[in-house]
Amino acid sequence: MSRPRxxxxxxxxxxxxxxxxxxxxxxxxxGIIGTYAATVGF
Known part of the structure; x- marks a missing residue:
């Protein structure tokens, strides 16, 4: 397995x-909190 570069x-x-x-x-x-806040109208 090679190491990422x-x-x-x-x-x-x-x-x-x-x-x-x-x-x-x-x-x-x-992102999830922002979407939730926008949906609830917070």
Whole structure:
């Protein structure tokens, strides 16, 4: 299994992957909350 690389061809560390997952999860959560708030008319 090859390690993931970024656009520069550098190896991505486990810490970077964790941060990236947190950013994605946070973005999804904000999107869901925003959609819910808009639907409820909050």
């Amino acid at each position: 970024n656009s520069k061809g550098e190896w991505i560390s486990d810490e970077d992957i964790r941060k990236h997952r947190l950013l994605i999860a946070g973005g999804i959560a904000i």
